[in-house]
Amino acid sequence: MHYPENKSAEDLFHKIEESFESKLPFVVYRKPQENKLTAVFQQTDHLHFVKDFTERGFVFAPFVSKDDLVLIQPDSVLEIEAAFENKLESSSISPKLDDEEAHVQLVEKGIQEIQKGNLKKVVLSRKIEVEVSKDPTTIFKSLLGKYSNAFCYLFHHPKVGTWCGATPETLVKLKQNELFTVSLAATLPFQENVEPKWGSKEVEEQQMVSDYINGQLTPFMDQLDISKAKSVRAGNLWHLQSEVKGTLSSNVVLKEVISALHPTPAVCGIPTKEAQKFILENENYQRSYYTGFLGEINLKASKEVSLYVNLRCMEFKDSIASIFVGGGITGASNPKLEWEETQNKSKTMLNIL
Template sequence: MKLYETWFTHIKEDKPFVLYKKPGQTKVKGLFQCDSTLHLVSNFKEKGFVLAPFYEGVRFYIPLDASVQLEADWTKEPLQVESLGGDKSAAALLNYEEQPAKANFEDLVRRCVQAIKQGKFAKVVPSRKEVVPLQVAEVATLFDQLLAAYPEAFCYVIYHPQVGMWMGATPETLIELTGQTLRTMALAGTQVNHGMEEVHWGEKEKEEQQYVTDFIVDQLQPLSSTIDLSPPFTKRAAKVMHICTSIQAELKQDDVQTLVEALHPTPAVCGMPKSVARDFLIREEGYSRKYYAGYLGELNYTSPNEQTTSALFVNLRCMEIEKEQVNVYIGCGVTAESDPTSEFVETVNKSTTMKKILF
């Protein structure tokens, strides 16, 4: 396959690239930069594939006009996540008693709850990094498994020699903008997917998701002429499920920068009020999220009908691939009623999205 041949060449030459597949689609697209320049996004007029951090780090893009664009059909059959994992035991992938991770994260959640009860913010989304000692021998095989396991997610692998390699399968759209028509979603609340037809959501999860919906609507109000919301529904994302509200708006103008700055980071990955929750997390989490909970995707592409389109996704369910280890990033929404142990369990469940692919 020409797409993969070019990919292998770029890996050998240590040049930037991205491969990705949009949710539910069958084509894998590749963008292979012709040199190793680090192109920074400055005014959102740039055209290419962007990767932006949660807070700390460079916001860069792989430019359309300085890259080779290729695509190929994805023809393999989807895999059940449960069929992955090799001989790695379920207990190893789902270690609900791992120390010191459990104690550290539960302490962080307790500090979050205390801050909420003190009135500092209404909701916050703490996270943690899980280090998996592992040398990834075949990135292409790993990406193939990701594509097969998560056909309804936005799947990607991106590399720049000055930034590193990231891979993920995110269920969350930040913006899909065509002309002045915006589509986005309010995604929050989590429980394990046991294949049930009817799903019961508790008040904590409903409240958490409503925070996200209210935030997005509030941010879009001054930018939009109309806003339409779907009723909340259950969105399945591999091993876990979330509550989701689909949102569509007609914007007064197609200003990507204003839109992204208004919505990023959403309460689904940060909290609200946004600036207070973000500053709390930067101070209290004890590590840098880098590109976890940032965003990535197509910036100012041209659609078949000659309209400008941007499709950006929140960088969830992701991992950073280093030489001797893989860093898996996971988080959970915390409100005043949150239980620290339950929140740690939620992060363990979420971590299996990536860890099932690794083993």
């Protein structure tokens, strides 16, 4: 993967390699539609946690948030301008088929729970393990070149693990009291010069998410506006998305707002508590930091937060990369089609490997 031969980029990636070798925590990332790379380095391997979001640094939070919202302290922060070219070749890795029966059965169980009236929607996922020869830094550079519209990151903490991803979904952005987030749901494969044709299942799924966000945020807001849904592209997939904007009430505690939004219906379901309980009891693996969230908290200014949902991501352990894929299940879902959707989503990360 080519990247610009400028001294700043060389220095930054050299410091990343040094952090890997020294087993020190760091995160490097690029926000959507930007050319600026930001790297946050911590000088010790101490495990810091976010308690109330008054801390400063970079947060890495799991799907089930308790006391383990990891914080990378900004002992050193580097920022560089660097454009990364898309020179990605087609993948020779194909999605595995051997998990099909298990995933179809999981989806069928989810549909039964919806039909009983216990859930309106549940997001069910699976993990794919692939042997890789590329190192995480090389894979991160590939993500930068391929996914300019995503939040691309490489995270490492010796006591937590190494993760990399290109997520299309904002959890929440806050600047002083101005809030921005998105209502994102539904998936169709991208085809050149073909507009996506959404069915009632996808439209209903996205509207559920908008209604939920509206209900969760309204108690904290002086003003809240949710736009009409539109098609947005993320890599080789289409999604339906509405923009959510508003002004927080002056006495609101930031931690309460984030707790109200995470986990979102787009990664969990509706009602969220019941859906999360079903996921934890029925998915045959632990999501860990997949479908958690990550991003800056008070890094450049106080009361300034930029958080993203941890989707389209992978975890590295030695030569194995674990990829995570899932989809929203409603009463109108077809288990076989849901399996095919996870296959399409898996190609996003498999193409990088």
